[in-house]
Amino acid sequence: MPIASIINICLGLLLAPLLLGIINKTKAFFAGRTGQPLFQAYLDIIKQLRKGVVYSQTTSLIFRAGPVIGLASVLIALAIVPLGGVAAPLAFSGDLLIFAYILGLMRFFTVLAALDTGSSFEGMGASREVLFSALAEPALLIGLAAIARETHAMSLSQMLPAVSFLSPEVVLVTVALLIVYLCENARIPFDDPNTHLELTMIHEVMVLDHSGPDFAFILYGSALKLWVLGLVIIGIVFPASSGSFWFISVISAIGGLFFLAVIVGIIESTMARLRLIRIPQLLVAAGSLSLFAFILVLR
Amino acid sequence: MNSLSFKTLRNCQITRLDDIPLVSPTVFRNAVIVAVKNGARISALFGVPQNRLKDQVFYKDPPGAEIRLFAILANDQIGTLSVVSTNVQNSYPALTPECPQAHWFEREIYEQWEIKPEGHPWLKPIRFHKSYMRDPSRAGSGDTNIGITDFFRLEGAEVHDVAVGPVHAGIIEPGHFRFQCHGENVYHLEISLGYQHRGVEKALLGGPGKRTLHYMETIAGDTTIGHTTAYNHILEALAGTAVSLRALSIRGIALELERIANHTGDLGALAGDVGYLPTASFCGRIRGDFLNMTALLCGSRFGRGLVVPGGVDYDLTGNLSAQLKDRLQTGLADVTAAVNLLWDAPSVLARFESTGFIPAQTAKNMGLVGTAARACDVVRDARYDLPSGIFRFSQIPVSVWHTGDVFARAYVRWLEIQRSLNFIQNQLAMLPEGRISAKMETPAADSFVVSIVEGWRGEICHVALTDRDGRFRHYKIIDPSFHNWIGLALALRNQQISDFPLCNKSFNLSYCGHDL
Numbered sequence: 001m002p003i004a005s006i007i008n009i010c011l012g013l014l015l016a017p018l019l020l021g022i023i024n025k026t027k028a029f030f031a032g033r034t035g036q037p038l039f040q041a042y043l044d045i046i047k048q049l050r051k052g053v054v055y056s057q058t059t060s061l062i063f064r065a066g067p068v069i070g071l072a073s074v075l076i077a078l079a080i081v082p083l084g085g086v087a088a089p090l091a092f093s094g095d096l097l098i099f100a101y102i103l104g105l106m107r108f109f110t111v112l113a114a115l116d117t118g119s120s121f122e123g124m125g126a127s128r129e130v131l132f133s134a135l136a137e138p139a140l141l142i143g144l145a146a147i148a149r150e151t152h153a154m155s156l157s158q159m160l161p162a163v164s165f166l167s168p169e170v171v172l173v174t175v176a177l178l179i180v181y182l183c184e185n186a187r188i189p190f191d192d193p194n195t196h197l198e199l200t201m202i203h204e205v206m207v208l209d210h211s212g213p214d215f216a217f218i219l220y221g222s223a224l225k226l227w228v229l230g231l232v233i234i235g236i237v238f239p240a241s242s243g244s245f246w247f248i249s250v251i252s253a254i255g256g257l258f259f260l261a262v263i264v265g266i267i268e269s270t271m272a273r274l275r276l277i278r279i280p281q282l283l284v285a286a287g288s289l290s291l292f293a294f295i296l297v298l299r
Numbered sequence: 300m301n302s303l304s305f306k307t308l309r310n311c312q313i314t315r316l317d318d319i320p321l322v323s324p325t326v327f328r329n330a331v332i333v334a335v336k337n338g339a340r341i342s343a344l345f346g347v348p349q350n351r352l353k354d355q356v357f358y359k360d361p362p363g364a365e366i367r368l369f370a371i372l373a374n375d376q377i378g379t380l381s382v383v384s385t386n387v388q389n390s391y392p393a394l395t396p397e398c399p400q401a402h403w404f405e406r407e408i409y410e411q412w413e414i415k416p417e418g419h420p421w422l423k424p425i426r427f428h429k430s431y432m433r434d435p436s437r438a439g440s441g442d443t444n445i446g447i448t449d450f451f452r453l454e455g456a457e458v459h460d461v462a463v464g465p466v467h468a469g470i471i472e473p474g475h476f477r478f479q480c481h482g483e484n485v486y487h488l489e490i491s492l493g494y495q496h497r498g499v500e501k502a503l504l505g506g507p508g509k510r511t512l513h514y515m516e517t518i519a520g521d522t523t524i525g526h527t528t529a530y531n532h533i534l535e536a537l538a539g540t541a542v543s544l545r546a547l548s549i550r551g552i553a554l555e556l557e558r559i560a561n562h563t564g565d566l567g568a569l570a571g572d573v574g575y576l577p578t579a580s581f582c583g584r585i586r587g588d589f590l591n592m593t594a595l596l597c598g599s600r601f602g603r604g605l606v607v608p609g610g611v612d613y614d615l616t617g618n619l620s621a622q623l624k625d626r627l628q629t630g631l632a633d634v635t636a637a638v639n640l641l642w643d644a645p646s647v648l649a650r651f652e653s654t655g656f657i658p659a660q661t662a663k664n665m666g667l668v669g670t671a672a673r674a675c676d677v678v679r680d681a682r683y684d685l686p687s688g689i690f691r692f693s694q695i696p697v698s699v700w701h702t703g704d705v706f707a708r709a710y711v712r713w714l715e716i717q718r719s720l721n722f723i724q725n726q727l728a729m730l731p732e733g734r735i736s737a738k739m740e741t742p743a744a745d746s747f748v749v750s751i752v753e754g755w756r757g758e759i760c761h762v763a764l765t766d767r768d769g770r771f772r773h774y775k776i777i778d779p780s781f782h783n784w785i786g787l788a789l790a791l792r793n794q795q796i797s798d799f800p801l802c803n804k805s806f807n808l809s810y811c812g813h814d815l
Contacts, residue, residue, distance in 0.1 A: 031580035120461045124483075124796070189646065192574040196468040197800040199461075200572075272573035272646040275654075276483065276797040 004246050008083040015254065016227035017041035017220070019261045023187075026265025041223060048216035056209060059116050066113025067210060067217035073106035074224045081231045082157040084250030085240035091157035096144045099156060100137070103184070103229075106221065107133055114206035121198045125205035128276070132190065132202065135283035136183045143173040143180075143290035147236060149297045160235030170236060172293035177233050179286035181264075183279075185226050188268040190279055200276075230257045304330040305372070305381035308749060310685040313536045316352075316745045316764060319369070319384050324392070327385035331370050332398045334381060339372040340666050340679075342380065342751065342760045344394075344404035346412045347773045348431075349386075351504075352764075362432050363388075366412045371749055371762065375684040380749055390415040400666030403781060423448050426493035426814055431501070446475045446491050453479040453486055461796065465494050472810035480796055488791040488799075490784050495814035503774040507534060507608075507742070516603045519778055519812030524550070524557045524593075525754025526776070527606040529761040532687055532750040534608045537742035537765060544692070544731040546610030551689035552726050553593060553602050553611075555719035558755035560589035562670075562712040563634055565807050569709050570641055572801045573650040581637035588630050592623060610736030620727050627727075631720050638713050651706035655790035655802035658703060667786045669757015669779045670715070671806055673699045674707035681753035688752075695722050708805040742769035754779060756809065778812030 021038040028035020037043070055063065079090040080099045088095075111129055114122040146169055148154055151162040163170055183190045186203035198205050207218050234256040240249035274282065304322055308314055322330070335341065346366040365388045372381040385391075393416030394401040403425065405416040410424045413432050427445040446465060453460075458481055465473035473494035479487040499514055515530040516523045528550055535542055567582025590600040597605035597613040605611055615623070641647050657667075662675035672679045680697040682690045698714035700707040742765055750761045757779030764773040787806045791799060 027576055031576045033580055120459060123459075124461070127482075188574045195572075195574065197572065198468055199463065199799050200797045200801075268574070269576050270644075272570075272575040272644060272650055274646070275650055276795055278649075 002089065004086045005082075005089045008086055008250065009078060009089065011083065011250070011254065012078050012224065012227050012231075016223040017045060019226050019230065019257065020223055022258055022261035023265040023268070026262050027269050030266070030269030041219065045216045045219050045223075048211075048219065049213050051212040053212035053214055056117060058118050059113075059209070062109075063113045063116040063209070064214070066109045066116075067214040067221070069109040070106045071217040071221040071224075073102045073109075074221045074228065077102050077106075077228045078224055080156060081228045082160055082235065083231055084246065084253040085161050086246060086250070087157035091155050093154040095155050095157075096148060096159070097141075099228075099232075100141055100144065103225065104133070104137065106225070110206055110218075113210075117209045119209065121201075121205050122208060124199075125202055128202045129206060132183055132279055132283060135280055135287065136180045139176050139283060139286040139290045140180045140184075141290075142287065142294050143176045144232075146173050146290060146294040146297045149294065156232070156235075160232070161239055163236050163239040165239060166237075169293040169296040172289045172296070174233060174237055176286040176289040176293070177229075177236070179282060179289075181229050181233060181260075182267070183283060183286075184229060185222065187264055189271055189274045189282070192273050200273075226261075227257065230260050234260060305334070305383050308380045308382060309378070310380065310681075310687045310751045311532045311536045311748065313539075313743060313746050313748050314382075316747045319382055319747055321367070321384050321386065324385045324387055327368065327370070327383055328392055328394055330383055331372065331394055331401070334372050335398045335400065338376060339374050339381065341370065341398075341400050341404065342373045342758065343369070343371040343749070343762055343775055343777050344401055344408070345369055345762070345775045346387075346408045346414060347764065348412065351772045364432065366408075366414050368408065368414075369762070371760070373685060373751070373758075375679055378685055380685070380751075382747070382749070387414055389413075390417050392417050393419040395419050395421075399664050400782075403785060424493070426496045427491075428493065428496050428498070445493050448491060450477045450489050450491075451479065451487055453481070455481075457481060458486075463799075474810050476799075478791075478796055478799070483795050483797065485791050485794050485796050485799070488788045490788055492784070492810060493814055495811040497811075497815065499815040500774055500776060503771055506771045506774070512607065516601075518776060518815065519780075519809040520601060521561055522557065522754045522756065522759070522778070522809065522812065523599075524553045524602040524606060525752055525756075525759050526761075526778075527602075528554060528688065529750045529752040529754075529759045531606055531608050532752070533748045533761055533763045534739065534742060536748045536750065537746055537763065537769065538608075538740040539743070540609055540737050540739055542610050542688075542737055543733040543735065544689075545614075545733040546735045546737075547689040548693075548726050548730055549596070549611045549613075549615050549735065550606055551693070552615070552723050553596060553605055554752070554754075555695075555723050556589060556593045556596075557602060559630075559634075559716050559719050560586050560593070561755045561807075562716050563589060563638075565804065566638055566641065566709060566712055568804050568807070569651075569705070569801065570647065572804050573647055575641070575644060575647050578637050578640050578647075581633070581640075585630065585633050585637060588626065588633070592626050592630070595619060595623060595626070607736065609739045610734070612736070614735045615727075615730060620730065624724070624727055627720060627723060631717075634716060638716075641709070648706065650801065651709055652702070652704060654705040654798050655708075655794060655805060656702075656704045657786060657790050659701075661789060662703070662786070665785055665789065666782050667757075668782045669753070669755075670708055670711050671757065671783050671786050673697065674711045675703040676701040679758075681751050681758045685751050687750065689726070690753075693722070693726065695719065705801055705805040744769045756780060756807070756812075757783065776815060778809055778815075780808040780810075780813040783808050784813060 020041040080095050082088045111126045114126040151159045153159045191202040349365040369384045406425045413430050461478040463476040465475045475491040477489045515527045518526045564586035567579050571579035593602045594600045659676045662677050683697050700710045744767045746765045752759045760777040762775040766772045790802050
């Protein structure tokens, strides 16, 4: 089985940017356009890797460390999440907490790097990001706690395959996690990844000053984040039993991820962004859903 | 009481320069303030140096010259213009404290002529060019370090400044915006322009010449028809040319096509700013379709070369007319489908409604024009109030909405698209026969003409003063943006800074039209 889990990691490393392509193709379809190529995210990352870097003189080591630590964190997260019923290489009891907070570490350093530039835009983006993630975090953690309680397991690799199919609490947690998913990955209705208007941005504005390979790390890191958080949702909705054939369950899980990307694309095509002051309300709603699920599990 | 002080004119009516009343600064000030209190509106307020009025050499305005101030007030209710003038030197008591809509004009007078409006509360340059007086001994307002000025500052802890521009993230014109914020809330926005200043008004002196028409076409590229129409009305009034009804009708069609195309683009851009993709993409394309209809008419998507002195350069033949009708039909269906998506999406309405609110009284006090004014329940449309050209014979209903927010500014655009499409269809159905251009005589000497046209952004005002040879002693252009930039600043008060791009787009003002 270790070979299977290593293959799973390689699949994640290889296919993550494709999710962005699928989202963009879905959006283009709804807008009646051809849209950018499916593999545009790969091309962007390669392009950025080949470019030079520009550093502002006002920045310090933290600014340079941000993208590296960000990418490293999300790689660790990738090693914690199981795919298709195969235990992850880094599975241990309590790894769901590490999973939540390793993503927190990624965000923390992105925020620090943004603040390090001293730009008023990036400061605004950082303050928004911190506010919203502070509200998204309880929704994610309580949701995972509900699943952990239901499956009597403290490791994602044991929890996810054991989730009962579409029980009420699982449905609640899924909706909550979907909201967190959109928020954490800076998608509509929380943030508009396509906007050029720096005053309205949340995530994008924090990385305005990064360039070249640093920016490639950030692009790749956010693609991987889309992948790992998606895997948690897919793992809950389509629990792959460990007894079934590995190959088929991996294929179906990846298919599920692609389907999730299509859903994200549809959401982005059919609704406008929320006004910034309304975002906390939606996140609190997600937190309440998780809490209800937790109460249901406790009874 | 002051009616005696004013010369009353109709839109595009020629008068002798000597007939413009010249009163003392005190009478001038009182006359304007009282008239504005009684419902008149400042269309233009500008200075002309005495040497230009005395047939002396152009281009060399001597330092310290006396300046003659002209005020042109629009009486929208009775459809007339009131003109008055006064001579001032060095300074005069500012109108702004009692008549806020004069504020931007007085800043311009201060910057151009070093005439200080005493008591003006916000006396900073608006374009950051050197004073036209070229007096090295006087500092004046001629600080040529563009964008560097004494911005208002908010004191206190947790208060921060956000500076945006002049280089923006999108492909748009340059302008600098300074926000005084407390967290996400904007207390005040100060707008600093002038990056697009080209010296258009100076270049027009001694005209009309070969280049004049092309300057007019490019005052604001998206308002080509609006500005060229206003300019040609002036030339035709000066020369006493009777333009054929057919030419007027074609000009009207082009003006409304320009309005439809820009409004469609704006609605798409508003959708894009809130991240609502379908309308954003569709309207981007449909705007192109409407621009292509103008191209069908004259070969240029922006209508360059269409409106010429004496009429139009391109006729609308039967074949073209039929094609245009077909395209309009499709355009109407497309734009209706795309725009109605907006009104059906709750998430879009939640963003538009009560964002960037301006009360009707503020809009009136500040003299806002065009869609920005009509969205605040102010019935103000030069096509209706001060009709010229084809609009004297064929009216378009004024589209007004009462909420004063981004939604209102979007909805008025949609109403106007429908009214304008209707207008074009009516014009095409009964296009008058006749020639499309008339022979132009030489412009009248020593005359004064005001021409007002409702462009797609709002009122375009051109004023010409001719010399003894019928050439321009002075030519003044007021783009609607000149009136409306302050509206954007006021709309942003107590708003979220993240809503600025949306508010900005709902006004969609011109930088080059303002900077000239």
